[in-house]
Amino acid sequence: MTKKSSATDDKPDAPAAGYGSAPANASLTREQKIECFRIMVRIRRFEERSLRAYQAKKIGGFLHLYIGQEAVAAGCCSLMGKDDHVITAYRDHGHAIAVGMEMKPLMAELYGKATGCSKGKGGSMHFFDPSRNYWGGHGIVGGQVPLGAGIAYALKYKGVKGACMAFMGDGAVNQGAVHEAYNLAALWQLPVIFVIENNGYSMGTSQARSSAGELARRGEGYGIAWGVCDGHDLYEVRATMDKFLKLAREESKPAIVEVRTYRYRGHSVADPDNTYRAKLEIEEYRKTKDPIQVFQNLLIAEGVLDEAQAGKIDAEARAEADTSAEFAEASPYPTVEDITKDVYWEVDNPAEKKSQGRLFFD
Amino acid sequence: MPLITYREAIRHALAEELQRDPNVVVLGEEVAQFNGAYKVTEGLLEKFGPKRIVDTPISEAGFIGMGIGASMLGLRPVMELMFWSFYSVAFDQILNNAANVRYMSGGLINCPIVIRGPANGGTNVGATHSHTPENICANHPGVKVVCPATAYDAKGLLKSAIRDNDPVFFMENTILYGDKGEVPEEEYLIPLGLADIKRAGADLTIVAHGRAVINSLAAAELLQKEHDISVEVVDLRSIRPLDEETVLASVRKTHRVLLVEENKPFCGVGAQLAYLIQDQAFDDLDAPIKRVSAIDAPAIYSPPLEAEQLPSPQRILKAAIALLD
Numbered sequence: 001m002t003k004k005s006s007a008t009d010d011k012p013d014a015p016a017a018g019y020g021s022a023p024a025n026a027s028l029t030r031e032q033k034i035e036c037f038r039i040m041v042r043i044r045r046f047e048e049r050s051l052r053a054y055q056a057k058k059i060g061g062f063l064h065l066y067i068g069q070e071a072v073a074a075g076c077c078s079l080m081g082k083d084d085h086v087i088t089a090y091r092d093h094g095h096a097i098a099v100g101m102e103m104k105p106l107m108a109e110l111y112g113k114a115t116g117c118s119k120g121k122g123g124s125m126h127f128f129d130p131s132r133n134y135w136g137g138h139g140i141v142g143g144q145v146p147l148g149a150g151i152a153y154a155l156k157y158k159g160v161k162g163a164c165m166a167f168m169g170d171g172a173v174n175q176g177a178v179h180e181a182y183n184l185a186a187l188w189q190l191p192v193i194f195v196i197e198n199n200g201y202s203m204g205t206s207q208a209r210s211s212a213g214e215l216a217r218r219g220e221g222y223g224i225a226w227g228v229c230d231g232h233d234l235y236e237v238r239a240t241m242d243k244f245l246k247l248a249r250e251e252s253k254p255a256i257v258e259v260r261t262y263r264y265r266g267h268s269v270a271d272p273d274n275t276y277r278a279k280l281e282i283e284e285y286r287k288t289k290d291p292i293q294v295f296q297n298l299l300i301a302e303g304v305l306d307e308a309q310a311g312k313i314d315a316e317a318r319a320e321a322d323t324s325a326e327f328a329e330a331s332p333y334p335t336v337e338d339i340t341k342d343v344y345w346e347v348d349n350p351a352e353k354k355s356q357g358r359l360f361f362d
Numbered sequence: 363m364p365l366i367t368y369r370e371a372i373r374h375a376l377a378e379e380l381q382r383d384p385n386v387v388v389l390g391e392e393v394a395q396f397n398g399a400y401k402v403t404e405g406l407l408e409k410f411g412p413k414r415i416v417d418t419p420i421s422e423a424g425f426i427g428m429g430i431g432a433s434m435l436g437l438r439p440v441m442e443l444m445f446w447s448f449y450s451v452a453f454d455q456i457l458n459n460a461a462n463v464r465y466m467s468g469g470l471i472n473c474p475i476v477i478r479g480p481a482n483g484g485t486n487v488g489a490t491h492s493h494t495p496e497n498i499c500a501n502h503p504g505v506k507v508v509c510p511a512t513a514y515d516a517k518g519l520l521k522s523a524i525r526d527n528d529p530v531f532f533m534e535n536t537i538l539y540g541d542k543g544e545v546p547e548e549e550y551l552i553p554l555g556l557a558d559i560k561r562a563g564a565d566l567t568i569v570a571h572g573r574a575v576i577n578s579l580a581a582a583e584l585l586q587k588e589h590d591i592s593v594e595v596v597d598l599r600s601i602r603p604l605d606e607e608t609v610l611a612s613v614r615k616t617h618r619v620l621l622v623e624e625n626k627p628f629c630g631v632g633a634q635l636a637y638l639i640q641d642q643a644f645d646d647l648d649a650p651i652k653r654v655s656a657i658d659a660p661a662i663y664s665p666p667l668e669a670e671q672l673p674s675p676q677r678i679l680k681a682a683i684a685l686l687d
Contacts, residue, residue, distance in 0.1 A: 087431075119468035128467035135434060136467065143454050146424050150431020157387065157413070157437060177454065180424025187419065342469035343503050345527035354522060357555025357603035360503065361634070 011228040011260075019235035020298060024079065024242035033304050034313075036078050036234055040070040040292050042317045043094045046103050049321035050093070050110055054269055058329070059110045063124050066094035068264040071291035072197050073098040075237030076165055079245055080133070083155065083162025087135040087148045089169055090125035091197075091263075099132040103324035113331035120334045121342060141202075142168060142175030145194065149181040152192035156252055163191040163248035165241075170258075171202020173215050185254035186222040193244050194219075196258045197231065203267040204276040216258035224254050231261030232289040235298065262289070363544040371513035371545050372402050372478075372534065375520035376440065378549065380410050383438060386524060389416040389425060390442025390479075399444045400480065400539055422452035426477065430460045433475040433529075440524060446481030446533055447493040460529040461504040476523045478532035481509075482573060483624060483661045484672050485536055492661035494625045496571070497634075499531045500602040506530045506554055507601040511575035513543035515599055518552030526554065535573045555603030559612065563594035566682055567612040569635055570622040571598040574673055578622050581678035591686060601631055606638055613643045620682055621653035622673050630655055654681045 015021060028036075047065045054063045066073065069091075077086060077098035088095045096106055101117065109116030110124055117127050118137075127137040135151060138144035148166025155162045172178055173196060185192050202210050219226035225247065229240035237259060244255040262285045266273035299305035340360055346353045347360075366374070379386050388403060388410075394417040397404040407415040418425040422443065429439035443449060449456055460473050483492035500507040506528055510516040516534065523530035560575055561582050568578045575597040582593035596612050598605065613619050619639055621632035632653040639651055654673040662668050670677075 085435075117468065118466055118470070121468050122466040126466040128470050130434075130467070130470050135431070135471070136463070138459070140454055140458055143427070143458060146427025146455060147431035147434070147459060149424070150428035150433070151435055152431075153428055154432040154435035154437050157432070158435075177423045177427060180421040181427065183419060183421060184424050184428055340503075342465050342467075344506075345464065345469075345472050345474075348469055349527075354551075355506070355526070355554040355600075355603050357557075357600060357605040357607075359506075359555075359603045361604075 011230070014236070019233060019239045020302065022235065022239035022242070024238045025235045030304050032078070033299055036074055037295055037299060037305065038313050038317070039074040039078070039098050040234070040295065041313050042103070042320065043070045043074065043097045044292060045314070045317035045321040046097060046106065046324070047093060049325055050107065051265070051269055053107070053110065053325055059124070060112060061123055062090070062268040062270065063110070064091040064268050065263070065265040066091055068285070068291070069197060069199060069231065069261045070094055071234040071237055071295065072231045072259050072261050075234040076195060076241050079238060079241055081162065081249070083160050084245070085133040085135060085151050085155070085162065085164040086167070087144050087151060087164065088137065088167035089141065089144055089172065090137070090139050091169065092125065092127050092137040095167065096127040096129065096134060096137070099129065099134045101127070101129050101132060101134065103320055104327040107324035108328040108331050111328035111331070112333060113328055114334040114338065115327070115331040119338065119342065142172035142178045144168070145172065145178045145181045148194070149185050149190055149192050152185065152190035153188065155191055161249050163193060163245050165193050165195050167195045167197055169202065170196055170198040170200070170207050170211065170215060173211055173218065182219065182222045182224060182256070186224050189252050190254055191248035191252045192254050193241070193248055194254070194256045196256065197261055198258050199261050199263040201267070201276065204271070206276065214258070216256045219256035224256055226256040228258045228260065231259040232291045232294055234291065234295045363546050365542045366513055366545050367539065368513040368516050368541050368543065369400065369402050369539040371517035371543070372520055373404065373406070374545070375517045375524070376403065376406060377409065379521055379524040380406070380414055385436060386438045386440060387414050387416065388440045388442065389418050389429060391418055391420055391444050393417060393442050398442070400536060402539070403442065422448050423455055426452040427455040427459060429475050430455060430463070430473055433473050434463065434471050438474050438524060440476045440478060443477060443479035445491050446479050446495055447491045449495055457499070457502050461502040465504055472527050473529045474527045476530050476532055478520070479534060480536040481533035482535040482537060483656065484573070484668060486663055486665045486668055488663045489660035496533055496601050497625055497630050500631070504529070506603065507533065508554060508599065509533045509572040509601060510599060511538065511572055511597050513541065514545050515552060515558065515597070517545055518550050519554065519599060522551045522554055530554070533572065538573055538576070552599070554600045555605055556599065557605035557608035558597045558599055559594060559608065560597045561593065561595040563592040563616065565592045565616055566618045566620060566686060567594045567596060567616045568620045568622055568678070568682070569596045569598065569609055571601060571631065572624060574622045574624050577673055577675050578678055580675040581682065584675065584679055585682055589683065591682065593682065606642070609635065609638065610643050613639055614646045617646055617648040618685055619647070619651045620678070620685055621651065622678055623655055624672055625655055627653065627655040627658055649685055652681055652685045654678050
């Protein structure tokens with residue numbers, strides 16, 4: 001990896017007793033810890049199953065896999081209260097599962113089926129579930145970040161004590177829209193946390209070759225609180241995010257958090273993955289920092305989990321992923337008539353339609 | 363009926379909707395303390411306070427995107443673009459996010475935002491500030507595009523736009539802001555997608571929108587007086603949805619059509635109308651469809667030349683006479 005070692009950066013040292021003792025984690029019940037573990041395992045097995053489907057040409061377009069980054073979405077989303085919201089970019093499957101979406105509609109969306117979470121209209125990059133405060137799933141690098149500020153704006157406007165976590169990749173930090181959102185969030189003290197999932201590479205360009213300076217430190221220029229944490233330790237993600245979420249909810253303060261993580265697969269699975277990094281680098285991370293293995297070891301050490309339970313959770317996740325693929329396979333495609341549905345609210349709600357004239361053309 | 367300006371009509375629409383719905387919030391550059399770059403929002407800060415009338419930094423991608431996000435959660439932001447020309451720096455937000463979010467979410471998310479501001483040439487501000495992007499915006503399914511020509515229409519259409527659950531792009535005109543028109547005291551709405559026959563006639567149909575309607579009416583007056591030609595002027599008012607029936611009915615009545623717009627000719631609104639008319643009213647036509655658009659170059663600065671570049675009453679008149687020959 002091209003990232004600096006933790007000895008030279010601003011990341012605070014881990015507490016002697018580990019992040020498990022941080023208040024956000026000490027308060028977790030045994031069941032909640034196991035649930036965090038289960039979410040991560042389910043994300044990974046879903047991603048692996050979707051990769052197989054992609055290789056079997058069941059899935060079109062791009063497939064940006066989250067494998068290696070599971071502790072970020074699982075850790076952050078496990079902290080969500082009922083008024084907290086999430087928006088992210090196109091590597092969005094992990095967050096979808098972490099907010100509680102079922103695998104079946106997600107896999108069906110990848111297959112382009114009518115039973116997909118977006119009825120087959122969005123695809124891999126565009127998963128949404130507003131009923132779970134999940135606002136996507138957005139395809140353009142950095143384009144979702146002002147929307148995240150807007151969700152926070154709406155919360156503040158309505159007087160709701162919630163926060164929005166606006167996720168982006170390290171490649172997004174150089175987009176103008178991201179900086180504009182930082183400025184607005186600081187100016188109006190919006191309860192938004194900009195979470196930079198730094199997996200080291202914006203597509204095939206390393207952070208060193210794409211971004212000057214430290215990513216979250218750019219918040220200083222806007223007077224925004226910022227932090228850095230490692231993303232392979234779910235406890236550390238939770239401990240860090242908990243602090244900033246409280247600031248957002250209780251004091252309506254924005255923050256920027258860089259979470260250092262790693263993706264095992266290419267930017268999208270169709271992209272070559274051998275031109276910009278060595279296999280050894282991936283193997284090294286997988287061996288020493290795999291987020292699922294790290295958390296499994298922690299839970300076993302705590303006596304919360306044993307190997308047999310972990311194996312059972314894994315088997316269940318694999319079976320769930322397989323079932324989701326079978327569901328997707330068996331589901332119907334949308335019809336040609338469906339192409340022009342869900343374009344206009346008014347057209348889909350004819351009883352309340354006020355406008356006249358033609359909305360679709362041929 | 364009181365005579366008020368186009369600018370006041372828009373302001374009244376904003377005030378009434380702000381009063382009616384606490385989720386309506388007006389945001390934009392200079393809309394609050396400065397009272398509006400074109401004074402459209404004058405006095406609203408005083409009346410509604412800083413929570414409802416919000417000055418933004420010069421940061422269109424940021425604040426338009428923020429408005430879109432806020433609308434997803436149920437606010438009804440009315441965003442002012444000081445010029446619609448600045449849409450280009452927020453293009454991704456406007457035409458990727460606002461236009462597509464409902465579709466890509468399979469209908470789970472709505473985006474009830476209004477983006478409004480002037481979109482016109484003719485003020486000698488050069489090419490960067492003179493864009494008329496109604497055709498470009500209307501090319502995107504998911505959005506609605508409105509171009510009012512009169513005070514009455516501006517008020518009734520803006521109120522409908524603010525209540526609409528889809529994103530509506532409302533394109534005004536700085537040259538029209540001072541124009542007065544009759545606007546009733548009592549509340550009224552004009553549905554989007556309903557054209558208006560601004561002048562009835564028998565020999566020729568002119569279809570136009572925005573300020574091109576006003577210039578077409580001036581041309582129609584001259585054509586009647588000096589050439590005894592009776593012109594019907596159809597004001598589209600709304601580009602998408604499009605009132606095809608009113609256009610076709612007029613064509614079937616006069617059998618000749620001149621399409622007038624401030625936009626550039628290539629893939630302009632007129633191109634869509636010409637397709638429609640030849641497809642649906644081919645046998646009713648006694649002459650080829652003609653159009654008058656801006657002369658096809660970036661907006662020129664030079665004041666007398668810019669007046670020539672846009673469809674002036676004289677250019678419209680000439681084209682009408684040629685069409686009737």
